[in-house]
Amino acid sequence: xxxKTHKVDWNNKQKEIMQIREKVFICEYRxxxxxxxxxxxxxxxxxxxxxxxxxxxxxxxxxxGKISRIAVLQNYRNTEAPSQVINTLLNIAKERGxxxxxxxxxxxxxxxxxxxxxxxxxxxxxxxxxxxxxxACDISCFRCPLQIVH
Numbered sequence: 001x002x003x004k005t006h007k008v009d010w011n012n013k014q015k016e017i018m019q020i021r022e023k024v025f026i027c028e029y030r031x032x033x034x035x036x037x038x039x040x041x042x043x044x045x046x047x048x049x050x051x052x053x054x055x056x057x058x059x060x061x062x063x064x065g066k067i068s069r070i071a072v073l074q075n076y077r078n079t080e081a082p083s084q085v086i087n088t089l090l091n092i093a094k095e096r097g098x099x100x101x102x103x104x105x106x107x108x109x110x111x112x113x114x115x116x117x118x119x120x121x122x123x124x125x126x127x128x129x130x131x132x133x134x135x136a137c138d139i140s141c142f143r144c145p146l147q148i149v150h
Contacts, residue, residue, distance in 0.1 A: 003056065003081055005088050006048040010041045016055045017046055024071035031128045036069075044068075047088045049081050059085040065093050067103040090139055102136040110135065117141035 010017065018037065025031040040062065049057035049072075059070035067089050072082050093101050104127060105113055110120065113135050122134035 004050045008046045008048055017058050020055050020058045021071045035128055045092050047085050049084050057081045057085045059089050061089045061092050065098040065101040067101055100138050104132045104134050107131045
């Protein structure tokens with residue numbers, strides 16, 4: 001099944017971005033809303049992935065290449081939707097002339113990202129009670145398999 005990809009700004013699609021992140025991060029992961037929605041949203045470029053009925057995934061990238069807030073509805077996590085989010089964010093980074101990207105990943109996903117060309121660049125830290133590490137990768141080295149995100 002093909003999904004539609006939309007490159008959007010927070011100001012234009014705030015409602016849709018918030019809805020999917022609320023379902024994934026606030027309801028599933030129990031992240032407090034004041035932590036989930038931060039001051040960075042307005043400065044990031046966002047991606048929305050839709051099927052024929054609804055928004056099914058989102059993610060954002062900062063002007064410096066930090067990928068974050070990737071949220072995919074549970075029923076779509078084993079589809080091409082997660083890789084579509086990441087690949088679109090990588091294309092945005094390339095359009096901006098960036099040569100590398102970074103992200104904070106949960107510890108159980110570190111080895112998955114290492115297999116995709118990422119290297120750890122920080123010690124382990126806690127983010128909303130979840131142990132994570134920052135990882136970085138040269139854009140030209142990264143390929144996203146289907147199940148890289150949850």
